[in-house]
Amino acid sequence: MRIVLDTNVLVSALVSAKGASAQILARCQLGELEVLASPEGIAELRRVLTYPQMRKRFHYSDSQIEAFVTFLEEDAILLTPPFTVHAVADDSDDDKFVALALAGKAQYIVSGDDHLLKIGQYQGVTILKPAAFLLLWQTLQQEPPDAG
Numbered sequence: 001m002r003i004v005l006d007t008n009v010l011v012s013a014l015v016s017a018k019g020a021s022a023q024i025l026a027r028c029q030l031g032e033l034e035v036l037a038s039p040e041g042i043a044e045l046r047r048v049l050t051y052p053q054m055r056k057r058f059h060y061s062d063s064q065i066e067a068f069v070t071f072l073e074e075d076a077i078l079l080t081p082p083f084t085v086h087a088v089a090d091d092s093d094d095d096k097f098v099a100l101a102l103a104g105k106a107q108y109i110v111s112g113d114d115h116l117l118k119i120g121q122y123q124g125v126t127i128l129k130p131a132a133f134l135l136l137w138q139t140l141q142q143e144p145p146d147a148g
Helices: 007-015 020-029 039-049 052-058 062-075 092-103 114-119 130-142
Strands: 002-005 034-037 108-110 125-128
Touching: 002 007, 002 020, 002 092, 007 020, 007 039, 007 052, 020 034, 020 130, 034 062, 034 092, 039 062, 039 092, 092 108, 092 114, 092 125, 108 130, 114 125, 125 130
Parallel strands: 002 034, 002 108, 108 125
Antiparallel strands: none
16 A cells, blocks of 8 residues: 655654554555655655754754655655646645655555645545554454455
8 A cells, every 4th residue: 555644744753653653654664555755755854854943842863864864765665746736725835745646646645734634535545644544554454355
């Protein structure tokens, strides 16, 4: 299953090792989920993690931040969407996640962003909060395979 993780989910995964976001990222590390990322999204992650208020609050060193970003670059399927979309009327900056999901044929965008969550679904891509996605994924893992 292919997914897109919004920047806020990746930050949450780094901040809280036991939260739903970290559990999802761990599933990606194990190869149980495929995470899509774009150079634009990775640049945003790197920028957000180095904001002074983030550094003051979480005390991550430059090398820890770089290791996390490098891990994502190496584990994710990196692609640059060849098109743009206008799906998030309230925050066009979030359109990059929708374009990435469509270009990479992801089934889900996992986000804590209200603008994205308000859409719910866009051209077959479902947008869920981390806890809701994790619950859905765990439920799907328990279903027996089709006997067809």
